[in-house]
Amino acid sequence: MGQSVGIKDVAREAGVSVGTVSNVINRPEAVADATRARVQAAIERLGYVRSESARQLRAGRSRIIGLLVLDMGNPFFVDVARGAERAARDTGLGVMVCNSAQSPAEEADYLSLFAEQRVRGVLLTPAEATGPTVEAFRRHDIPFVLVDRVAEGATECSVSVDDVNGGALAVRHLIDAGHRSIAYVSGPRTLNQVEDRRQGALRALKEAGLPASALRELPTERLDVAAGRDAGARLLGLTERPTAVFCANDLLALGVLQSLYAAGVRVPDDIAIVGYDDIEFAAAAAVPLTSVRQPAVHMGALAADLLLEEIEAADDPGRAHEHRRVVLQPELVVRGSSLGAR
């Protein structure tokens, strides 16, 4: 049809100037009733939709924030996204969710996409230890908040959950149940979360006077169910098979569970399992999964709030912003997969 009607066409149609049309849209109270009605009718008639890019170009900034998560296949991050989205939409900002799939290359791609889009801010769950991408990103002073990772310097905010404590909670629970040989299905070592949870596990062993060798690490390439199945198979092949497994997340745990189930190994009688994240599906698993719960939605919302605060402070020199590092506490949820003492 009209192949893109602009504000000018509306103005002509309504017999007013473009400025007036703009006013009708952005400050309707500043326009006389009759004119406003006429313009609105013209807008309706022509099916006018304002161009966000032009608007944005003029404003010099967009009205969206970017959210880059590690893995959209993991319900944990879906929850984080939900929390962030709700908080952001409350203040009229949109959220653009992207999935780095744990790849630093994709992460870098999306970050430059965000920069090109001139997003107002970014929520980031970094794929790399100390992202050089993050470093590069800081140059285009776009505010950002690290999610599920503690900021190292005082140069940005972060919201995370105490993974060391989480790991300790899980393993302490297993030790209390009498386990003395525990496997840790861990995922890629480069991920902070994986490493911190391992540290927590080791701490729990130490507290109980057990040697670090009581923890057998089974690293995996990825943090998904397939990797878990694979780890489960490897676990079954071990000589001196551990009596318990702590998994770096619930997807791995569900995969391990499936493997064991398929091989006729009973859970928790033969092997106990503890997962991490307490995703909704953990409770519905073959054997309901003991898991370390993280306040995912809350974390997302909190991160968005911090980011919004920082954005506002950047706009209005009156308000100062001090970077904060919020650390939330995880909580152990005991279910069937780890019940019954040895």
Added chain:
Amino acid sequence: MGQSVGIKDVAREAGVSVGTVSNVINRPEAVADATRARVQAAIERLGYVRSESARQLRAGRSRIIGLLVLDMGNPFFVDVARGAERAARDTGLGVMVCNSAQSPAEEADYLSLFAEQRVRGVLLTPAEATGPTVEAFRRHDIPFVLVDRVAEGATECSVSVDDVNGGALAVRHLIDAGHRSIAYVSGPRTLNQVEDRRQGALRALKEAGLPASALRELPTERLDVAAGRDAGARLLGLTERPTAVFCANDLLALGVLQSLYAAGVRVPDDIAIVGYDDIEFAAAAAVPLTSVRQPAVHMGALAADLLLEEIEAADDPGRAHEHRRVVLQPELVVRGSSLGAR
């Protein structure tokens, strides 16, 4: 810092005109080596990032397509998104994923957002039966493809899975196992998927010479695990309790399963369950879930391909585009939750 360096700043820094800088970025082969190097150095030095909105304004269009799904909390749609994203990125287009959460109001919001963004096309899983929103959307001739829903007219493409057949597969399976009284945990009636699966269920009953009354419908507000738990509780309260349950999706099925499990009802011995979608977690459920598998990733990719074809046809008048309605077939995956004949 430089508070937003533009192409002009780069030009000044490198001692060339803006046109040349633009050429360095967009057609580097048209620029002399020495100049190109100089410009690139300037870009580097100033940390220049081109503004997508300006680019877009000039071009009159963006380089992204919108994807509006019913529920990001459902791994089924996450898979659809994955498929679409992969296909789109192969051709250099970005995907903006949004979640209508089954709300027609949110759907309308996001569609106008898409229109304002001048997206190149939209993949839509509509929340409403015959969306008036869809109708309104057609005006801004942005190509779109319906996903998981058959197009009614010949005015657009669609990719869907045969839900009637899927429902029939599920219920036929239950009938074959000897069940004569089956509950249908259905979700909101307004959703086509829900209704089609019901039709399929009824067809299977009819084929087997059973009365339609053999199917007891338990509608729910939403299609998630919580609603499933709720339906499970209602199911337990029924007099003349059905011996099998067919759920409109796996989330509901998992919820029902949890309810039954908590109440000590054995699955499949006391009650059999069949879900729908065959999400990854179905196989890992308390009792591995029999489910009707849908080719989610494939559907997403196919939908994106159709959309891309339509977009190309719109650009280049040489290529014609004919709307197609692709209907994929579902597949029954039998697992423990429905095993064992009466």
Added chain:
DNA sequence: TGTTCCGGTTCAAACGATTCAGGTACGCGC
């Protein structure tokens, strides 16, 4: 009668990139 104010409105200048119709300089052939 002149001044000020006021609600409504118009006008024109941005915003940052792309693109295209010209330059300019140089080399080549006649």
Added chain:
DNA sequence: GCGCGTACCTGAATCGTTTGAACCGGAACA
């Protein structure tokens, strides 16, 4: 010496919107 082609570069117009300054006709005030 002249015309011409080639390779490279410049400069201005353009996209659609917002925004503040200017304008305008009438009412209120002195």
